[in-house]
Amino acid sequence: TAVLAAARLLAEGAEGEEGLGELAILDIGGATTDVHSVAxxxxxxxxxxxxxLPEPYVKRTVEGDLGMRYNASTIVQVAGEEFFSEDWSNSEIDLHNSVSRFVRNPETLPESEEDKTLDVNLARAATRFAMERHAGRIETTYGPSGSVYIQYGKDLRGLKTVIGTGGPLIFGSAPDLIIREALFSEDNPFSLCPRNPRFYIDREYLLYAVGLLSEKEPLEALKLGKKYLKRLNNHRA
Structure with missing residues (x-):
């Protein structure tokens, strides 16, 4: 895909122009949430x-049950109602009715404060579970010599860069809260998600165009992509 091509270009660089090194791109959409990694x-x-099985160096996963609109009710099921309870426990608005309204009208943009809060939390949950599924995991087995720790999938804990794109991250009110959910968490200590990356936002929604342009003009595409990435500084250490 074009975004996957952009991910590889931004990671590796082109024609003497340095890239960003190994990275992941999180793309939150209305129908799916995708994660691309070059690592x-x-x-x-x-x-x-x-x-x-060997993991591809350039990898894309598409989570069809984590779309912000078409699958909003599924996101609530996957994350659990307790994920949303802090913001909705004292609200007179029913969580499931609000989510159902998003599903019935996928073109809906959040206008009320309740809808904006719900939108952020749906994006947070989609980010967390999409990254956990994309990254590898550790399992413990036991043999004659004791415990053996097995890695399945990619270890992304040392990844230095995570880039966010998609409506909730570009146009939403809390991109920093959303993208932080891509981080490793002690709540899931066997997941191999990034620990302390730099965060960037595709602020002009250009990654798709960067990927297409990279086929003909890789250097110009790389410069364009790097120019319009916005650095987020307020992430968890």
Missing amino acids: KGDPTEPGLVKKG
């Missing part, structure tokens, strides 16, 4: 044994 994903700590 080897090798174990980042001693003692891990890598198993399973």
